[in-house]
Amino acid sequence: MAKAEGQVYDEELDPEHEARRRLALAQIRQYPDVALKMKARPVERFDDDLRSLVDRMKLLMRDARGIGLAATQVGVVQRVFVFTPSKDEVAAIVNPEIVERSEETDIVEEGCLSIQGILVPVERPLRVTIAGRDENGDEVRFELDDIFGRAAQHEADHLDGLLIIDRTTPEARREAMSLLRPRIVLT
Numbered sequence: 174m175a176k177a178e179g180q181v182y183d184e185e186l187d188p189e190h191e192a193r194r195r196l197a198l199a200q201i202r203q204y205p206d207v208a209l210k211m212k213a214r215p216v217e218r219f220d221d222d223l224r225s226l227v228d229r230m231k232l233l234m235r236d237a238r239g240i241g242l243a244a245t246q247v248g249v250v251q252r253v254f255v256f257t258p259s260k261d262e263v264a265a266i267v268n269p270e271i272v273e274r275s276e277e278t279d280i281v282e283e284g285c286l287s288i289q290g291i292l293v294p295v296e297r298p299l300r301v302t303i304a305g306r307d308e309n310g311d312e313v314r315f316e317l318d319d320i321f322g323r324a325a326q327h328e329a330d331h332l333d334g335l336l337i338i339d340r341t342t343p344e345a346r347r348e349a350m351s352l353l354r355p356r357i358v359l360t
């Protein structure tokens with residue numbers, strides 16, 4: 174089964190990359206951070222601030238070995254995420270809208286960079302078309318399937334404050350919450 178966003182592959186990292194991954198993860202908001210539950214606001218200005226946010230998010234996503242990262246995960250409550258529309262490609266999408274969804278769905282164990290160590294089954298459409306703008310304000314449109322379509326839907330959810338534990342089965346949610354509860358006490 175493919176795994177989205179978080180634990181992409183069970184890869185062994187060398188010490189330098191592992192250190193970089195840990196540094197990146199330390200900069201990503203972790204459940205139950207309040208930013209993760211917020212509905213992000215539309216971006217109105219396509220300026221240098223936006224472009225430097227996108228650059229920073231792309232680096233964080235790469236170092237964290239993720240395949241998607243939403244602005245809310247770095248505490249910025251704006252509608253923008255970075256993702257991998259295909260292998261070896263990285264893009265940003267601003268004010269994204271999912272404009273088409275396949276009726277066909279599948280269920281995949283999904284992880285999240287903001288809920289480390291948790292994988293839960295999430296049902297999503299197999300294929301989506303997502304439209305929005307890039308960081309320069311130009312219109313973009315992606316037709317996505319497989320793990321790439323799933324990651325884009327996962328990131329779009331983040332912009333509405335929705336997490337994998339909100340999308341999974343009641344049983345898997347209960348199990349995940351029991352694993353997460355000790356962390357809540359500690360933070």
Ligand SMILES: [Zn+2]
Nearest residue numbers: 178285286287
């Ligand atoms: Zn996530």
